[in-house]
Amino acid sequence: MTERQLARKKAIIRRRIFLGLCFAVLVLIIALVAFIIKAVVSAPEDKNPSEITSSDVSDVSSDNKVEEVEPQVNEYGLDVTFSNLLLVNGKNPLPDDYDKNVREFLVEIDPQYRNNNYVTKIHKDVYPYITAMVAKAQKDGVDLKVWSPFRSYADQKVLFENKVKRVTDSTGLTGDAAEKEAATVVARPGTSEHNTGLCADFNMASSKFADTEMYKWMTENAEDFGFIMRYREDKQPITGVIHESWHWRFVGINVAKDINRLDMCLEEYVEYLEKNRG
Ligand SMILES: [Zn+2]
Numbered sequence: 001m002t003e004r005q006l007a008r009k010k011a012i013i014r015r016r017i018f019l020g021l022c023f024a025v026l027v028l029i030i031a032l033v034a035f036i037i038k039a040v041v042s043a044p045e046d047k048n049p050s051e052i053t054s055s056d057v058s059d060v061s062s063d064n065k066v067e068e069v070e071p072q073v074n075e076y077g078l079d080v081t082f083s084n085l086l087l088v089n090g091k092n093p094l095p096d097d098y099d100k101n102v103r104e105f106l107v108e109i110d111p112q113y114r115n116n117n118y119v120t121k122i123h124k125d126v127y128p129y130i131t132a133m134v135a136k137a138q139k140d141g142v143d144l145k146v147w148s149p150f151r152s153y154a155d156q157k158v159l160f161e162n163k164v165k166r167v168t169d170s171t172g173l174t175g176d177a178a179e180k181e182a183a184t185v186v187a188r189p190g191t192s193e194h195n196t197g198l199c200a201d202f203n204m205a206s207s208k209f210a211d212t213e214m215y216k217w218m219t220e221n222a223e224d225f226g227f228i229m230r231y232r233e234d235k236q237p238i239t240g241v242i243h244e245s246w247h248w249r250f251v252g253i254n255v256a257k258d259i260n261r262l263d264m265c266l267e268e269y270v271e272y273l274e275k276n277r278g
Helices: 003-039 097-104 127-141 155-172 175-183 207-211 211-226 235-239 252-263 264-276
Strands: 106-108 121-123 146-148 199-204 228-229 244-249
Touching: 097 106, 097 155, 106 264, 121 127, 121 244, 127 228, 155 175, 207 244, 207 264, 211 228, 211 252, 228 235, 235 264, 252 264
Parallel strands: none
Antiparallel strands: 106 121, 146 199, 199 244, 228 244
8 A cells, every 4th residue: 555545545534533523413412402402391380379270171071081282372372271260259268378479470560551550460370361452452442451450468458448447437337247348349358369460450440440442342352361250240149249340350261261151250160160070
């Protein structure tokens, strides 16, 4: 073998080693990217205190088997399968520590969606739904605005005590009797849905809301964004709360449509789901 042939052979070997190294590096990069994607996809979600009774309506089937459902997104980019059925009322108060734990899940509602600068926060899970709803109403020429979303237990205590005073002034009732009467209109701290961050009053907390175009729009469109009218007139014997046309609760899009189709209030629906689960 001449010196020239030897040099050429060495060059070929060097090239093969170089190509081999390139290939090995490429395989390593692909493996690394695959590992990162897997880690991101399977990362556990935040523990969320409002998901205590979170449930998906499509999980309920006649043979009680849980069906895997792929997330479905609607025209507004909202997951229609996401739901939250946390039931809060006079008989089902929130845990004492909910008020403290929910704080880290609250987000500020952008001013363009609200007409109140004192109470401005909502649960982060509800944020995309409520803002998409208000944006759509405004696009339809309806001046829907969030008036009162999340309230702390302390805020609720002030509202309740003020209501008790007004009841005493107008009826002469005192003590437990006055509190009981007040509770049909203003919930006690820890028993108000406003303490969950999952609901909101719109535009005004007044029965006049029922005569507005905002109310009409909500009755026709709210379920498309996962909201239900929480306190219907005909359901007062069950909810224990007077008709509140301005108060709307997020439950999830599929669930809201299901509740309206079944003509139920949340109390009835939660019981219905429990019975179906057996
Ligand atoms: Zn309300």
